[in-house]
Amino acid sequence: MPQCLSVIANLEITPATLSLVAKDRDRYGRIVGEVFDGPTSINLAMVEAGKAAVYPDYCKNPRYYATERSARAGHQSHQPWSDRTLISPPWKQRRIPAQV
Structure with missing residues (x-):
């Protein structure tokens, strides 16, 4: 199971109480928003667990x-910013030409 899914699984989400608050749309027309399980922000929980980075454009x-x-300051080996091979966030990494 991917690590981000294990974080979500540990939240014990109740499908009946899930909601999406749309904030914007990206350049492909996809909804950019925040997912809640009742009052709990799934997005914030992912950032807190080190499985998601904050995207300043949105x-x-x-x-x-x-x-x-706070998560970076207390980083652990399973968090993305503790991996020294990750030199930039995903939205910047995608712009780097692939090396064959």
Whole structure:
């Protein structure tokens, strides 16, 4: 099971209480939003667990940045920013030409 799915599985989500708050649309027309299980933000839980990075183009909520800083400060080996081979966030990494 991918690590991000294990975080979601540990949240014991109740499908009946899931909701999506749409914030924006990306350049492909996909919804950018926040997923909630009742009052719990799944997005924030993923950032707190180190399984998601805050994307500044779509996130203006300072709580996310504070949570990411806190998670980075207490990073553990399973969190993405503890891996020294990851030199940039995913949205920047995609712009780097693939090496064959």
